[in-house]
Amino acid sequence: MAPPTLYIHMMSPPCRFVRLVVAIVELEVNVVVLKELSKEMQTPEMLEKFPQHQVPALDDNGLYISESRAIAMYLVSKYAKDDSLYPKDVSKRALVDQRLFFDQDLYARFLKVFLPKFHGKEVEASDIEKAKDGLETLNRMLDGKQWLAGDSVTLADYCVANSVTSLELNPESGLDPNKYSNIKQWLSRLESSNSKYADQMEAFRAFVKQIQQSKK
Ligand SMILES: N[C@@H](CCC(=O)N[C@@H](CS)C(=O)NCC(=O)O)C(=O)O
Structure with a gap:
């Protein structure tokens, strides 16, 4: 069987997670x-495979999957050497699923904080408050927990950390996850626990720096 094909855009946080x-x-x-999603994801052929016309999008030999979390669940279930990232045990998996569904809402809140920057717009004060509320919830979830x-x-x-660190795309928003002590410790624990994650964060921060400089 041919290896799966993964369609991505370099600026996309959900693609970064996958x-x-x-x-x-x-x-x-x-x-x-892909460079121009509105063109490349919206050809008749691509729309037939991926009606949502979003990236990330996975084609595993004719099995077409959209949604970053669903793609990650599938890839781990099908290809990982063990089930530690996405446990087969139903009770353990339920906890992971809960957090992944929670992240869908959390990421949507953070998107409203970093996206306006790329459209040259100010962030709405109410959106800052909703993102803060999300960070407070996450900080509570991590109370007394390593993971x-x-x-x-x-x-x-990895999914929630990807959403949280996406806030670094707009430092001017003043929203700093490191002000929340449980989140700060957890992010740093995650970085020191896996060199691939640490490498990706280093590349991401270099990319953010480039964007910052190009906006000056
Ligand atoms: N919930 C989706 C969100 C994906 C998403 O928003 N993708 C954006 C790029 S970051 C996209 O493809 N936008 C193009 C479009 O919606 O037509 C996921 O987690 O995969």
């Missing part, structure tokens, strides 16, 4: 980097 999972699982994938779901690192940690 790329990390691919790296951690050490999966061979054919990565297709977000269970006793070891799971997809939930």
Whole structure:
């Protein structure tokens, strides 16, 4: 069977999460980097495969999957050497799922904080408040815990950390996750626990720096 094909855009946070999972699982994938999503994801052929016309999008030999979390769950379930990132045990998996669904809302809140910057717009004060509320919730979830779901690192940690660190795309918003002590410690624990995650964060921060300089 041919390796799966993963369609991505380099600016996309959900794609960053899936790329990390691919790296951690050490999966061979054919990565297709798209530049103009509105054109490339909206051809009749692509719309038939991916009606949502969003990236990341996975084609695993005719199985078409959109939604970053669903792609990550599938890749780990099908290709990972063990189930630690996405446990087969139903109770353990339920905790991971809960956090992944929680992240869908959390990321939507953070998107409203970093996206306006790329459209030259100010962030709405009410959106800052909603993002803060999300960070406070996450900080509570991490109280007394090393990881977000269970006793070891799971997809939930990488997915939520990806959303949280996306806030670094707009430092002018003043929203700093490191002001929340449980989140700060957890992010640093995650970085020191996996060199692939640490490498990706280093590349991401270099990318953010480039964007900052180009906006000056
Ligand atoms: N919930 C989706 C969100 C994906 C998403 O928003 N993708 C954006 C890029 S970051 C996209 O493809 N936008 C193009 C479009 O919506 O037509 C996921 O987690 O995969």
